[in-house]
């Protein structure tokens with residue numbers, strides 16, 4: 001046990017400086033550890049110095065914004081021997097703050113996946129803070145947030161030891177950052193903190209752009225080979241099943257539907273030679289003409305219960321995912337037989353690519369193809385097919401020429 005004189009001696013050897021937030025640095029034109037003259041700010045104090053010869057120099061966040069309280073925190077830490085101790089009850093611990101937040105967003109049973117995501121993220125925050133020595137929610141500043149954010153992408157981050165947490169994907173990091181921001185917003189409403197530390201995080205999205213080589217589509221010859229491979233190789237398959245599989249492939253090729261949507265097409269979705277459906281993934285409507293070749297094949301089919309063309313719900317174990325899987329596997333095998341070999345795992349997606357690439361190279365605008373593919377935004381379409389969007393420029397040039405070719409007496 002240290003005497004109070006010894007404790008005060010230790011505190012006297014420390015330097016207490018504010019660690020200014022980015023906002024404060026910007027507003028006051030100062031550096032991170034500068035002293036603010038004649039003004040006060042709500043930035044937290046750090047204790048700098050040597051507490052223990054063995055530990056050496058340390059810069060420790062106190063989570064307090066007044067000097068007196070910052071010293072109290074350190075005093076308490078020396079007294080208790082707990083390097084993470086904070087002042088109770090004013091300083092809310094990170095663990096308490098996460099519990100408070102989770103109580104508002106997580107449903108009681110904790111079984112749904114959204115609740116689980118919130119809980120996991122908050123568990124990670126608590127583990128990270130324990131590992132780094134952040135005790136109070138106030139002490140969790142922008143630098144802490146940046147370090148936490150960076151650690152999400154690092155499967156070997158120290159706080160993840162002995163856990164099953166791995167590397168977060170880009171999409172998950174984005175979502176998690178939003179959740180963190182909501183969490184801090186609540187802490188601000190509770191007056192525990194004054195600033196959302198996620199504001200400094202710059203999200204650097206990796207380029208998702210696909211090159212020409214990565215977009216696998218079928219040439220006219222390959223398409224024919226795939227369809228022919230069915231008659232040449234599957235002697236045991238009934239004629240009706242062959243027709244059905246051909247109709248499905250042609251439908252996907254000429255409408256760009258995902259296999260999950262294609263297997264659910266009903267006879268009533270086709271009016272004349274027009275397909276009218278709402279896609280599952282983005283809930284967007286699609287209206288497309290179907291070429292004669294595909295339409296004739298589809299018209300040979302006898303609809304199942306409910307008007308479904310490909311989904312026989314009467315047969316056993318015929319859930320829609322099973323149907324999708326079975327057709328997907330059949331198409332992959334067919335691709336192999338047809339000599340279209342590379343990456344046949346997502347074979348059915350090639351019909352979709354073929355649909356898009358064909359239209360784009362013929363000058364159909366990217367915007368239109370994006371709508372037909374029911375992409376959530378045009379950025380997705382661009383990421384996949386921008387390299388093929390060349391025909392559009394020729395078409396645009398022609399359109400502009402037409403506008404500029406004025407008749408006599410006309411002006412622009």
Ligand SMILES: [Zn+2]
Pocket residue numbers: 018019020021024025041042043
């Ligand atoms: Zn400041």
